[in-house]
Amino acid sequence: MRRFTICLTAASIALAAAVAVAQAPAKIATLQDHAALMKSNAQANGALNKTLGSGAFADARMQVTTLRQNLTTLQTFWMEQKNADAVKVVKEGLGRLDALDKMLGAPAPDQMAAQAAAKEFGGNTCGACHKMLREGDAQTGFRFQAGKSPF
Ligand code: HEC
Numbered sequence: 001m002r003r004f005t006i007c008l009t010a011a012s013i014a015l016a017a018a019v020a021v022a023q024a025p026a027k028i029a030t031l032q033d034h035a036a037l038m039k040s041n042a043q044a045n046g047a048l049n050k051t052l053g054s055g056a057f058a059d060a061r062m063q064v065t066t067l068r069q070n071l072t073t074l075q076t077f078w079m080e081q082k083n084a085d086a087v088k089v090v091k092e093g094l095g096r097l098d099a100l101d102k103m104l105g106a107p108a109p110d111q112m113a114a115q116a117a118a119k120e121f122g123g124n125t126c127g128a129c130h131k132m133l134r135e136g137d138a139q140t141g142f143r144f145q146a147g148k149s150p151f
Contacts, residue, residue: 023036024070025037031149034151038142044066045121052115053115065101086133096117
């Protein structure tokens with residue numbers, strides 16, 4: 001019984017940790033929400049590339065689902081902010097995710113093509129918006145470029 005309890009506790013701690021890391025807000029109201037969504041983006045995008053590399057296509061699709069949710073949240077946010085350039089990048093990214101999801105849903109997905117598509121998504125969606133709105137680096141921290149923060 002004791003052992004069972006310990007197992008259960010360990011399992012629930014592991015689960016809570018997994019949820020805490022992957023959790024992105026469904027709506028962006030604060031800079032903290034925005035940063036939390038970006039952390040989820042980074043995690044899902046990293047896992048996407050990893051799962052594609054090992055040919056775990058079903059797992060890769062789960063990451064696509066997370067990224068699509070996050071981008072949908074971003075789309076709503078930037079539409080409310082009336083930032084057409086940001087909306088455009090995000091919309092295009094959603095199109096790329098749809099195409100990638102379709103590839104991964106095929107009976108025998110083309111691994112090389114899927115990896116190339118994921119790489120393009122990283123550059124043309126994540127990278128494009130960062131160039132437009134983000135500054136900083138991993139050492140000093142990331143932030144909005146001067147005058148570009150809606151918060
Ligand atoms: C529409 C614009 C936009 C898109 C698309 C976007 N980002 Fe960001 N991202 C930002 C901005 C602005 C910041 C700086 C503010 C912040 O950290 O919240 C940022 C910050 C980040 C950070 C640093 C978070 C922190 O504070 O530690 C990471 C990591 C990140 N983005 C990853 C990604 C990944 C991966 C993608 C693509 C899956 C992505 N982002 C897509 C605008 C975007």
